[in-house]
Amino acid sequence: MIFLTPLALIGLVALPVIYWLVKATPPPPKEQAYPSLQILRRLRAGRADTARSPLWLLVLRLLAVALLVLGLSQPVWLGRDLSAQPSQDLVLVLDNGWAAVPHWQERLRAARSLAERRFRAGHEVTLLLSAPDADGSMAAPFTTRDRARFEERLLALTPHSWPSDRAQSARQVDALRDNTSQGTVRDIVLLSDGVSTPADPSLARALHASGSRVSDMRWPGCDTMLLSAHQGDNGALTASFSALPCPTRPLAVRARDENGGTLGIFPLTGKDASGTDLPLPPLLRDRATRLALESDTLPLPGPSALYLLDAGQRRHPVGLLTPGTQDTPLTGQGFFLAQAIEGVGELHRGAVPDLLKQKLSVLIATDGTLADDDTHRRVADWVRHGGVLIRFAGPVLASDPNASSPDKAKTLLPVPLMGGMRQLGGPMSWGKPQVLSAFAEHSPFDGLALPKEVTVTRQVLAQPTAELGDHVWARLSDGTPLVTASAFGQGELVLFHVTGTADWSSLPLSGLFPAMLERLVQRSVGQKDQSELRQLVPFTMLDAHGQLVAPPEAARPLSVEAFATTRPDVQHPPGFYGPRLSRRAFNLGDHLPPITPEALMGTALTPDHVSPDHALAPYLLGAALLLLLADFLVALWLRGMLGRLAMLGLLVAAPALMAPHCALAQEDDEAPKTQAVTHGTVPGAALETRLGYVLTGHDDIDEASREGLQGLSNYASDRSSAVMGHPDGVTPGKDDLAYYPMLYWPITEDVQEDPKRSAALNSFMAHGGILMLDTQGVGSELSTQDEGQTRSALKRATAGLVVPPLSKLDDHHVLAHSFYLLHDFPGRVQGLPVWVARSGDDSNDDVSPIIIGAGDWAHAWAMDAQGNTPYAVIPGGDDQRTQAYRFGVNLLLYALTGNYKADQMRVPELLKRMEQ
Template sequence: MIFQAPWLLAALAVLPAVWLLLRALPPAPRRQVFPAIMLLRGLHAKVTEAATAPPWLLLLRCAALGLMIVGLAGPVVPRQAADDALPGDPLLVVDDGWAAVPGWPRRLAALDAVLDRAARAGRRARLLTTAPGPDDAAPEAGAVMSPGLLRGMVDTMRPMPWGTDRAEAARALRRLAAGGWRGPVVYVTDGLAGPGDAAFATALAAIGPVRTLRAPEATIAALVPPSQNEASRNDGSQNDGSHNDGLRVALDVLPQPQPRQWTVRAETADGGVLTLVPVAVPAGADRAAGRAAIPVELRNRIDRLVLQEMPGPAGVRLLDEGDRRRPVGLIGVAETDTPLVGPLFYLRRALAPTAELREGSVAGLLARPLSVLIAPDGALDSPAARQAVAGWVRKGGMLVRFAGPLLNAVPDGALAGAPDAAPDDADGETAAAAPPRDDLLPVPLMEGERQLGGAMSWGKPEHLAPFPDESPFHGLAIPADVTVSRQVLARPGPELADHSWARLADGTPLVTHAALGAGEIVLFHVTSTADWSDLPLSGLFVGMLRRLTERAAGVETPAGHAMLAPYMTLDDAAVLGPPPPGARALAADAFGRAAASAAHPPGLYGPRAARRALNLGDAAGPLAAQAAIGRTMSLSGAARDIVPGPDLVAAGLLLLVADALLTLLLRAGRLGGKRGRAVLGLAVLLAGGPATSARAAEAVPGAALETRLGYVLTGHADVDNVSREGLQGLSDYANARTSAVLGHPDGVVPGRDDLSYYPMLYWPVTADAKADPARSAALNAYMRHGGILLIDGQGVDPAGPEAAHDDFAAPAPGSLAALRRMTEGLDVPPLTRLTDRHVLAHTFYLLHDFPGRYDGLPVWVAREGDSSNDGVSPVIIGASDWAHAWAVDAQGDTPYATMPAGDAQRVTAYRFGVNAVLYALTGNYKADQVHVPALLRRLGE
């Protein structure tokens, strides 16, 4: 133990004098029965000497004074060895990038401990953070200041939502060393390796001895884009009409020797959770992936992916329109599944990573919503099929067609926007005598095919020309090895250039388009296979199809070098907000490759129609542990020293209070000089009193001191946890919007716990529920004395068939039988269906529906007019699963989706819960208010 003011210990020398001074104690008063007044003349005053204080009281006073002296001397119990003391003015170096977000309070506590030791040693300190500042300022060492002032800065520090720049930090250290600064270095690392680590370690060692504080088990991970293999199977073996691969997620993790389990939440823009994706990380692995089956309609509502175990921006992946999987229909034709030569073979592989693929006939595909319909050569030979597709296109769809020998067999096409036009042929005969005309073409076509290269042609395959500015393909890089050897030609005309999105080097159209009603028709003048061109073999084919899919979804595709300004960025808590001062615009073609930084923080960029998301995991790369620098110790080893001074002073003051009380008792003669009784009283005062008070406090339930809701424990940890979270969320909601003051909910066991403290009990139905006479008797007594029992079937209507409410609800078998078993022996009154006329529908909010997690299920209450319990229904029975709708987890999120109306349905569920709570607290007060006019009229009569 060390003392901050050791000179105060000299006061201990006066304790013997205190002993002598405090020995004197005024004598106890003597009781005298006075006779007649004349007898008083013979009485003479006796000189009495002061009584001596008992030794135990003197010891008490000396102990009180000694404790106060020692406490004021500032004792400190170090938690580190003496050789860990700082030999000079320390330099604090802190990694404050995104990887430091987990355990950030522990890092600040370790820095406080270092500053405490520096203050006791009379040192000064300075601070260097390794992440660039919000204004994109490079890391730079701060000024030298006292530990007290520096502690104020450290305690307000927050990590940055981007990575560290140890290379710039090394330059700052070298400048510091060149300026003559020498001293110990305390480095608080995030444990993550990064570029420039070697130079950084050398620069630290040049300052002085390095002590590195590291978390014992760093939990670092980042959500990353799924790779091609993780995003799609792409094996060509599936032919069931659907290529939905669900929601796939991937994360990079810092390898650990033991396996771990992570969970990714898929959230909507309003905070609702659509699904949870479990991700298993094997021991020693640095990457893992997971998948969840989810319909594309729900998948496209996902706004962000959140890694539950990793706080901060690295655990969040924002999704933009490029991440949406658009439903794309592929019209099947003969030899569809032939590998390498099938008309859909390359289309599947190009679209599978970014689109929801569906294959089938025209009628089957158009029966469901589609963004794009793709027709290879020969897919629209039937006039009925063309008519159905034309109607779909006029309503806003996009048809993408590919040329081929079968398409060129039709002698004449017509501009899709003018289906009634019939151009004359060269002999003056009208096209009315020709075979049926294909109206689903953007431009008229010439007969025959154009052969470019080959044994029968003098020409050679043509390369592609740059895409025009107005083309949706503008900005895509054109590979030099992509050539076209055969094509169908468009009939020349003055408007042909306006309908061309892509051309060959000789100016002939490669991709043409035209509007048809509210939709659009696009034609590739080559086949969807590699027969006529190398285009399907290139990455350009993938980019072109993706641009068309985005265009069909109404997404504006920015040019490759267009600069997108930051719209909203993530902070260290992964909350979107205004961008920091140093944030700058980023080129559109850099997304997916650029790393998040102070200049380009993670977040959303660009206007609404062309918004792009920049995430930390887009270019993070594999995560690795940082090599040891200097002497490494755990963060817990830098805990603050124990300072017992205030406690010692407080103990001394308590002993002085005890001394004053005992002195009063001695002066009053209450102790009668019996020292044993005095010692016993002192022991009771100092030891027995607090213990008795604590036992008395424990004997009083918390529900007796504040209003709480209760839930019946079922023995299932998951069900009981949801009940607790649900009632906690309802209590918080009621506290924020009503005058009710509710504490945290309690789990109770009827028959064991006293239920009289709880105005309402929530009881969920479980499939294994059994009858219990003791429980039924306790609940009957509870309801007879005014308590309300809310029974929740969790998706099973107690008055309906034993079936799920919808596709999302899957109650356990036997749920209705379990409800009957668990309510056996309960005195349930005659029930009626709850309507908006019941007092429960207007206790606080005016309600017409009473949903929970599910909507549309009835709620049952006691029949009105029941005289028992003053007309208040003692039981409410429903199956809407209210606890899941009310539940709020430790992070303040609502982890369970409400279906089908989402957040609006959750608000109504909260309002029903508030009405039920106030109904339980106020009884039929609202019902009395309804009858006030009738009561007044009767009084008037």
């Protein structure tokens, strides 16, 4: 231990003086006789003053003064420093590249601790950094004897996202040795990141050539990992990583979209997780912009644990050509097509001359938009040069006499058409409405799920020819073409034999329609910026915290030819290169070799060998103040004033102490039964309105259910009069379900039959509770689960449940207007049906006791502790999430209030009868 202000110890000399003053005895009183006052004769001489202070009070006061003096002398308890003797100057070589991001603060604390003892001994400390600065230059050696300047320098340091340059560090060490006067000895401590580089031998030679004692401090490398990924020919993503030797621990990869939403979490298997597939559906894979390596659900630090995805190498602008009369909301083709294209490509609207100036990849034309000769000529020339034209049939095309011509330049149709249109269903039709047939293998729609509810009532027919089968991409169940296509010049002509609205078919109302358009848009040639063919300019770079920031000053463009072979450095840091709409990702994991441990360059040193100094002054001064306070209280007690002080404090605190008891007394008067109700342990759901979710045994699903219902409760509390508490996880058959108005149950594939659970749920529904079953998006393009297994799981979950006859939820049901007016009921996915009890059941006031769907609503409602929405909503984004929240509010109020909204529909009839 040392004293930073040793002169203050002179104050200890005052202790004997204080002792003498406190211990001094006052002189005895002088006796004087007063003969005239007889009464005084009866008095006996005695001392009322204390002759001396009690020993314990004397010791207390002396100890308080001693602690005060010692605290003012600023004693410091010296920490450990086993690196070397503090009798020489010190050189610190600090790695500050990407591999130093883990344990960065611990590295700074170690550097501070190593330097403090040298400063106290009056020696110099020199700091060398191994990674170049943002301007491309190496930081000059920083040498000082001033502790404050060194501290200021450390606080200004941040790690970089590019590797260390140990060759430059070796040259700095050599220069430092050459500039050192003869006879001067320095200790060198290397604060290494532990990752091997090709320049390690050069730095090791420079360190040992200096003649100094070299120590090499290392930290555990469990957080130093390098993530990489690649996309196979089938589009599937495969992740791998390399790491320093470390005990095995569970790792996972989280896929995120451009807004930070979670698209999926995938555990990594194997020792190095080489070749672990990430089963992202195609629609989600196209939206993923980064992968993040996590351990124990916490992201690993640094840019090496991130992998940027450049799915946007090629953009696909889409032009939509519609007459103004077809843009009517909910009815016009322009409205339906714009909604379907949203999230698929860049949508542009306008006249043909303006659209074709924008270098489109796809042009969508509705019925009647290509009748003008000039427009026809412009579009034909555009398709010949590589464009894709998607047309929709209609009355104009059905009555066009030129549609039967085989000349594609004249018709801009992939196949010749028959005159008129075919009508299915009705007394004058050719047959009943047709459903879709399975897509052929050569069709771009191969693999898309076929909704059974899609039917076609009218269409235009293609002329039967020998080559017709080669141009058909989609058929009806009777074999007639629904979508045909053929090449035209360097481009392609595609025709939907129905309209883009629901008047000829229900296809535009289904989730299949946007999926088909997405396949067509993605298979188009696309547009590339010409600058990408020559060089890629830095766009945004990853910093040490994994955030995309502006490129550093030293960043330079990358040529396309050298992109795959360039090593990351300060001129080529990790990030995105190229134009915004065709940027390419430059990742550490793709351009660095696998991580290998760095060889020791000196005496092995761990952070345990160095610990910081501890200042004792705050503790000593605090103890002195406590003792002085105790002395003050003792003085009041000796004077008989402590009781008065306590009484004064009690009077001041009485109002605050009495307020809760008065409130409780008032509550007891108003509600005398409260004591009986709240006697014993009461569930929280009995004291406030809460939603419940069925525990599945899967931590990720249960956590999503909790966050989802919490987000819905917050949303409903902010926008309605319902005051909701936090949700509870329950196990039917074990927990009392009577307190919950609604239970949310996400169905998993491993659910099994449970008669006890079914009995509890039947009782819950029979007494007015609503059970919501969610198969979590199964049946949509976002799900990788097998539909057959999910149906079997749903059958096992509902075994023994009293399920009434069900019907599809529509906008006439009370759920569609219990609070918000809704026309659809999306969750994280949209387009999937929701099933409720068929109307007319008076046993429960016509309230559906069960709701079954696959919208994956919990992930859409989910809100984490920071108020963020961690899961992406596909494809509608924030608008779809808002609709999901609104459906949740309707569902919540439906569970709380029942069918009262249905009664409001009868108000006009009741008023009419009252008037009669």
